Amino acid sequence: MDVKQMIRLVIKVIGFIYWFVFLYLGGRMVVDWAGFMSQYNIETPLFLTYLVFVGCFVTPYIMLYWKKLNPNGKAPFWVCYLSEYMARLEDRHSIWFDVLYVLKLLLYFIIILWMLCIILLTLAVIAWTVVLILLSN
Structure with a gap:
């Protein structure tokens, strides 16, 4: 495995970890919005919602279909x-x-x-x- 493939693999692993965090946070927000906001004492729920839901959709695209990370991906x-x-x-x-x-x-x-x-x-x-x-x- 050459260096470029190793770097791509590391970026994908980090991306998948982030994606699972976003999915977890998104699930928590959907199930119990008020409890989630009060537990973490978040003052900007709109910003957090933006991060979580964009993260749930953008992260998989970047990891799976971005040409720099996946030159042979369709x-x-x-x-x-x-x-x-x-x-x-x-x-x-x-x-x-x-x-x-x-x-x-x-x-x-x-x-x-x-x-x-x-x-x-x-x-x-x-x-x-x-x-x-x-x-x-």
Whole structure:
């Protein structure tokens, strides 16, 4: 196994762990919303809901179909269909191509924002754990 494959494997394992955490949190939120919010004392439930539900849908796509992680992976039907549809609209110089292109850029922005939020939350959890360990001694 070469280095690139090893890096891809590590990223996929971390992604799957995150995905299971998102699925667990999403299940807890659906089953007992008020109890979940009061147990963790979360002041921004809308932000947390955004993170959890986007995480449940975006993380599997990144892990399973992103070309950088899976060079031989086949994209889902809706991704292939949307790409072909966009190519047809571009050939016809349709205004809908511009609208869909802007929506695609917004989607990329949301995904990048989501990834940054996950990284920041992970760093905050690590820092908080270190602080708690240091304070307990």
